[in-house]
Structures are given as C-alpha cells and as structure tokens.
Amino acid sequence: MSKLWNIAVVGATGAVGNQMIECLEERNFPVGKIKYLASARSAGEVMEFNGKPVLVEELTHDSFEGIDIALFSAGGDRSREFCPSAARAGAVCIDNSSAWRMDPDVPLVVPEVNPHAIARYTNKGIIANPNCSTIQMVVALKPLHDYAAIKRIVVSTYQAVSGTGKKAIDELRVQTGELLNGRPAKCDIYPHRIAFNCLPQIDSFEPNGYTKEEMKMVFETKKIMEAEIRTTATTVRVPVFYGHSESVNIETEKKITVAKAMELLKRAPGVDVVDDVANGVYPMPIDAAGQDLTLVGRIREDDSIENGLNLWVVADNIRKGAATNAVQIAEILIEKYLK
CATH class of the missing domain: 3.40.50.720 (NAD(P)-binding Rossmann-like Domain)
Known part of the structure; x- marks a missing residue:
C-alpha cells in the first residue's frame, strides 16, 4: 500500500x-x-x-x-x-x-x-x-522559449470575476439580473459596475501607472522562466464567471513559424492547441472552464517585427490558475x- x-x-x-x-x-x-x-x-x-x-x-x-x-x-x-x-x-x-x-x-x-x-x-x-494569469501564460510560452529564446512579451489579459472570489461571482450574477430587470446595479466588490462592462484595473495602481496585477506578471515571469524577459502587461476584469483569456505577443531571438509553433505546442505538457480559424475554432472561456489544460489558438506571425508571434491563451483560473x-x-x- x-x-x-x-x-x-x-x-x-x-x-x-x-x-x-x-x-x-x-x-x-x-x-x-x-x-x-x-x-x-x-x-x-x-x-x-x-x-x-x-x-x-x-x-x-x-x-x-x-x-x-x-x-x-x-x-x-x-x-x-x-x-x-x-x-x-x-x-x-x-x-x-x-x-x-x-x-x-x-x-x-x-x-x-x-x-x-x-x-x-x-x-x-x-x-x-x-498568479493565475502568469501560470497559463508561461505554460504556453515555455516550449516556445526553449526553442527560440523570448526577448519580449506584450500581454493583455481578460480576467474572470472568479479571480476575485465568491463575492465577486455573486456581484456579477446579481448585477446582471438587476440590469436585465430595469433596476440599478449596486457595486460592492469592484469600483465600477462589472456587468456588461470591462474594468482596466485589477488590484491597486502603483506609482508607475501599472496595477499590482500587471507587475506580478512582469516579475513572476522572470522568476519562473529563469530569464530576463522584458514583459509589459495590461490586465482587465471582464464579465465572465470562469476562465481567463490572454492576448500574448512575443518577440524571439530567432523566427518561429506558425507551423513550428503548432508543432512545439502540440507536444507541450498541459497545452491543448485549439486553432482552426477557418471553422471558427479558437479558445474560449466557456471551453476552458472545468478543465486543467491551457488552451492556445489564434497562432499567427506578427508581421510588424522580424521575429514576432501572436497567441490567444485561455485557462480556467480557479483550476490550472x-x-x-x-x-x-x-x-x-x-x-x-x-x-
């Protein structure tokens, strides 16, 4: 035994x-x-x-x-x-x-x-x-970084209310019901209404104009990846119950084609490539909720720089996050x- x-x-x-x-x-x-x-x-x-x-x-x-x-x-x-x-x-x-x-x-x-x-x-x-948003990002980026060292990350997150806790889940549910019934929505957890809205603030603001959540992603990424990767983040709270989404842009030391990125990600532990845009298939929070894989899609080269790649990364923030x-x-x- x-x-x-x-x-x-x-x-x-x-x-x-x-x-x-x-x-x-x-x-x-x-x-x-x-x-x-x-x-x-x-x-x-x-x-x-x-x-x-x-x-x-x-x-x-x-x-x-x-x-x-x-x-x-x-x-x-x-x-x-x-x-x-x-x-x-x-x-x-x-x-x-x-x-x-x-x-x-x-x-x-x-x-x-x-x-x-x-x-x-x-x-x-x-x-x-x-941090939940850092976890799903580095799961997706690790195989790419191992192949062609990442120099810079630009990430924007679209984070579910469950990241704040049960009271925030209840606030979104109640606000949605109130508004749909023509009644005003009360705000207790967030500084502004979250129902049918997006809040470009997660945690408090730092003197540099970034929020604590954004700076967590900057510092944590370096520590986990054990590399001095330049990272800039914008984190947004959205009216979704479960599942964080991220738009991730990376610049690498050498070029990664879409085909190569697909190959690397399909072999990576904890990753599920969901990318068939011709048929409207890409990662969404409703697909990530309730599972432990990090979903990656919308993989495409960034034509504005020599060695750039864009990805859309989604995961259940309460589970894998x-x-x-x-x-x-x-x-x-x-x-x-x-x-």
Missing part, C-alpha cells in the same frame, strides 16, 4: 479552497487525514471529502500538528502569519497568495515549466503558487522529495 499523507486545506470554504478539495478527489491524491481550516466565522460548517463529512475548524497557529502538506488559499495576510507556523510544525506549505512569490528563498513553481525549483522548498518549508497547479506541486513533492 502506498503511503498516505495528511493534508490541511487553509481557506477551505472559499472558491479556490473548494476547488483544491475537488482536485484532490479527482486526482486520487493519497490522502490519509484531511483537515479543513478557515476563519472563526466559518468554523463549525460541515463539508465533505470523498463523500465523508469533514468539520471546518478555525485556523490557529496550532492547527498543523501531524500535517504533511498544507494547501493555503486564505489571502496574503493569513499566509504571512500562518505559513511559518505550519512549516515549524513540519508541514510543507503550498501557498496560493502573493505573500511569498517574490521571496528569493521561496520557489515559485509551475510544474510544466520549472518543476526542478520544488527542491528549494527546504529553505523555508514554503512553495509559492504563481490556482487549485490544480497547487495539487500538481504536491504530487511532485510526494513523488520526489518527501519520505
């Missing part, structure tokens, strides 16, 4: 926490004991794991005794406070927040791109999950590093 591992899901009642639990079930992760942790407000709720009831417990500094792996999706403040406690108790933390991503001692990992970085978990007992990526890291961790 293979070894079973004790798992804690921190932020279990949230959208990503729910999905982490579902991914553990779907992928038959060898779970021994599972613990669901959340705020005092959610403590006492009863959820399930593989059909059996699990009581949600309040997250405290003493919650991690006997835990092997702690999957965190409870926000940056809680991760900064509780990950060190979990690590001291002997758990390896896989954190979905931005708290540890740029810490030089913490690996920032996308399993299809830099699985070797997981080995550095011993520095602090923490592994960081990248968060929960699935974390569980994939855990799978590599138990296969190669934990005893």
Whole structure:
C-alpha cells in the first residue's frame, strides 16, 4: 500500500479552497487525514471529502500538528502569519497568495515549466503558487522559449470575476439580473459596475501607472522562466464567471513559424492547441472552464517585427490558475522529495 499523507486545506470554504478539495478527489491524491481550516466565522460548517463529512475548524497557529502538506488559499495576510507556523510544525506549505512569490528563498513553481525549483522548498518549508494569469501564460510560452529564446512579451489579459472570489461571482450574477430587470446595479466588490462592462484595473495602481496585477506578471515571469524577459502587461476584469483569456505577443531571438509553433505546442505538457480559424475554432472561456489544460489558438506571425508571434491563451483560473497547479506541486513533492 502506498503511503498516505495528511493534508490541511487553509481557506477551505472559499472558491479556490473548494476547488483544491475537488482536485484532490479527482486526482486520487493519497490522502490519509484531511483537515479543513478557515476563519472563526466559518468554523463549525460541515463539508465533505470523498463523500465523508469533514468539520471546518478555525485556523490557529496550532492547527498543523501531524500535517504533511498544507494547501493555503486564505489571502496574503493569513499566509504571512500562518505559513511559518505550519512549516515549524513540519508541514510543507503550498501557498496560493502573493505573500511569498517574490521571496528569493521561496520557489515559485509551475510544474510544466520549472518543476526542478520544488527542491528549494527546504529553505523555508514554503512553495509559492504563481498568479493565475502568469501560470497559463508561461505554460504556453515555455516550449516556445526553449526553442527560440523570448526577448519580449506584450500581454493583455481578460480576467474572470472568479479571480476575485465568491463575492465577486455573486456581484456579477446579481448585477446582471438587476440590469436585465430595469433596476440599478449596486457595486460592492469592484469600483465600477462589472456587468456588461470591462474594468482596466485589477488590484491597486502603483506609482508607475501599472496595477499590482500587471507587475506580478512582469516579475513572476522572470522568476519562473529563469530569464530576463522584458514583459509589459495590461490586465482587465471582464464579465465572465470562469476562465481567463490572454492576448500574448512575443518577440524571439530567432523566427518561429506558425507551423513550428503548432508543432512545439502540440507536444507541450498541459497545452491543448485549439486553432482552426477557418471553422471558427479558437479558445474560449466557456471551453476552458472545468478543465486543467491551457488552451492556445489564434497562432499567427506578427508581421510588424522580424521575429514576432501572436497567441490567444485561455485557462480556467480557479483550476490550472490556482487549485490544480497547487495539487500538481504536491504530487511532485510526494513523488520526489518527501519520505
């Protein structure tokens, strides 16, 4: 019998926490004991794991005794406070927040791109999950970068409201209903109405005019790809429930033809090439939602520069952009590093 591992899901009642639990079930992760942790407000709720009831417990500094792996999706403040406690108790933390991503001692990992970085978990007992929009982009770009080093990336994202959480999903649903019934829409989560609208702001603005979300993509891409790739991003929130879309333009050291790009991407792990424009076939959020592959299409050369390529990249931001990526890291961790 293979070894079973004790798992804690921190932020279990949230959208990503729910999905982490579902991914553990779907992928038959060898779970021994599972613990669901959340705020005092959610403590006492009863959820399930593989059909059996699990009581949600309040997250405290003493919650991690006997835990092997702690999957965190409870926000940056809680991760900064509780990950060190979990690590001291002997758990390896896989954190979905931005708290540890740029810490030089913490690996920032996308399993299809830099699985070797997981080995550095011993520095602090923490592994960081990248930003959802960064994950799907680097999954698509890694095979192209390996073939013809990428010099520059220009990316615009069109991000679903589920990236903000359950309350944002509810806000879009309620606003849509109100507007369709001729009533004014109330804004609580976003600074402006999201229903039937696009917001060119995700997170707060930095002094340089970019948002924090945009700068995450810039810095995280360099760290994950282990290359000084010049990146500029514009991130936009759109009235879609699940699935982030990205328009990605790259400049490479040498030319990549469309045929070569197709060949490289079709062989790449975690990628599904969806590109038959003659028949109206290209990646869409409704196709990506509910699955773990990164969909790539609209592949075409950029005629404005010598070695340029355009791609349209779509993925489920809650699954591959968060929960699935974390569980994939855990799978590599138990296969190669934990005893």
